[in-house]
Amino acid sequence: MANQTVDNPFAAPGHDHRSCIVAALDAAEAACARRGERLTPLRRRVLELVWRGHRPVGAYDLLALLQDERGRVAPPTVYRALDFLCTQGLVHRLESLQAFIGCGHTGNHMDDQGDGRHAAHFLICQDCGVAVEIRDGQLDGAISGLAGRAGFAIADETIELSGLCAACRNQSVSRPVCTTS
Amino acid sequence: MANQTVDNPFAAPGHDHRSCIVAALDAAEAACARRGERLTPLRRRVLELVWRGHRPVGAYDLLALLQDERGRVAPPTVYRALDFLCTQGLVHRLESLQAFIGCGHTGNHMDDQGDGRHAAHFLICQDCGVAVEIRDGQLDGAISGLAGRAGFAIADETIELSGLCAACRNQSVSRPVCTTS
């Protein structure tokens, strides 16, 4: 159990997160190589920092982490790296939180034609802070159905459902939030 | 046609927008009266300014408009009014745009138990800038279905679909964007 791939990190605070990080970085290296994009040391490091856990991370949190290890780092450094990672579909931005989270689906998308961008839908637990990217055929169908009926051509989807995950519903009080997992 | 209620303001730039404003303000007065909430002159004016059109408005745009008519106005004045209006379900915040838009469904919600908050789903045209609140049974069903299967209790839904509305798809070039409609 400890080294399995974690598809649903809700209620999995004790999983072997190192394997999540390694998997994400390996997939990112492969995806960039395949596309002829450059996962530079800075970009790789930012991606690694985003993957510190399964909780969305703010740009300025990342900035502080980079500053801890590199001294003076300015906001554009972080935002440029995040732009690159988002463009490659390696990271998603959660609009309702103004924060970023690593994408665990790199490389296994059918709709990945060259670039890695894809619609990302999330469940976000307001208690433990974990965000999980979901994929649901009925949801996708409903969206394309309503867009079609309205004659609307969707270019970007922001779908973020916040509430309580199953694990957090099953405990009476809020637990302290750690920064990872 | 000119005085009809506009349910879908995409491609309706010439509609009688005054009737939209009047309807929204009347509905807001009624809703607040029913709930024992106070739609003060400031809150009412902010709501009116939000309803200048069917395009999302930034908090600082509203601030500037208020300053034009009242001299010195500080950000908290606008944000407090917006908080109130959002809590009452009279205005929605579009997370992907960091902007606000009037809700045209005040008072006709089945799930309106005392307070007026409700999930709001949007189509947002990236060309004309208009945002339309939609309601789709299949979408609602898909959401509750996937949440149920995941054991997730949804508290807030952010669903914002950006792209091109039917009218904008049917014209080759972007038209100039006016501030209302």
Place this chain on the structure above:
DNA sequence: AATGTAAATGATATAACATAACAAAATGAA
């Protein structure tokens, strides 16, 4: 009308998030 209380607004400051613009360095191709 005077008083007390809670709600709303005013005012100041600052926090938090993000980008424009230009300089310097690193990279890769010719």
Place this chain on the structure above:
DNA sequence: TTCATTTTGTTATGTTATATCATTTACATT
């Protein structure tokens, strides 16, 4: 090497949002 392009560094500023405390207003009670 030279050149062109991409990436990173640096400075400054723009944009969005909130914390805090003072003041005013609304309104129920006396």
